[in-house]
Amino acid sequence: AQTVTQSQPEMSVQEAETVTLSCTYDTSESNYYLFWYKQPPSRQMILVIRQEAYKQQNATENRFSVNFQKAAKSFSLKISDSQLGDTAMYFCAFMNRGAQKLVFGQGTRLTINP
Amino acid sequence: ETGVTQTPRHLVMGMTNKKSLKCEQHLGHNAMYWYKQSAKKPLELMFVYNFKEQTENNSVPSRFSPECPNSSHLFLHLHTLQPEDSALYLCASSQDFNSGAGYGYTFGSGTRLTVV
Numbered sequence: 001a002q003t004v005t006q007s008q009p010e011m012s013v014q015e016a017e018t019v020t021l022s023c024t025y026d027t028s029e030s031n032y033y034l035f036w037y038k039q040p041p042s043r044q045m046i047l048v049i050r051q052e053a054y055k056q057q058n059a060t061e062n063r064f065s066v067n068f069q070k071a072a073k074s075f076s077l078k079i080s081d082s083q084l085g086d087t088a089m090y091f092c093a094f095m096n097r098g099a100q101k102l103v104f105g106q107g108t109r110l111t112i113n114p
Numbered sequence: 115e116t117g118v119t120q121t122p123r124h125l126v127m128g129m130t131n132k133k134s135l136k137c138e139q140h141l142g143h144n145a146m147y148w149y150k151q152s153a154k155k156p157l158e159l160m161f162v163y164n165f166k167e168q169t170e171n172n173s174v175p176s177r178f179s180p181e182c183p184n185s186s187h188l189f190l191h192l193h194t195l196q197p198e199d200s201a202l203y204l205c206a207s208s209q210d211f212n213s214g215a216g217y218g219y220t221f222g223s224g225t226r227l228t229v230v
Contacts, residue, residue: 036227
């Protein structure tokens, strides 16, 4: 079974700083997808960024980028120029290609301080 | 507008009550999901529906009964719940897995359920 581990329960940085959230996963599959979701106090899970395992290039979405290390099964999220609105729970998630089940990590609570 | 709408937003129910959670999407998705989010635990997948057919029941107790009358609507019927069932229940939708599940899910804002 696939597992996703986020080792940082909480993180806190100052506005405009760069922060990196860690995620590792365990799978025997070679084709899969990885995601970072954001859950603000409004509770809605919002897709931040997506990575296809067969693509070596790291995904980027504006201030959000990932460091995907397939051999190490690591998928970290970097937030540049952090903003107060980035304060939220962040979840790393995994899905096998051709499957429907999205497996989540435990989440990291990120606080951006003014 | 999230694309996936869940009602009610909050629900308090007694252990002998019967209630239902509702989820609705108009994104043209064919797969819908129920997740349970408890404090300090990873999100737990409960049920998966693909083209109205249940394709996964993740060992969920029978006091939770899902219903999917069409690809746009999903219900979770609740009866004789326990206090430990108190949680945030999230609904999500996606394209069916043959065409695009790799693009992730679209989630609703959840129903905060408290069982007293």
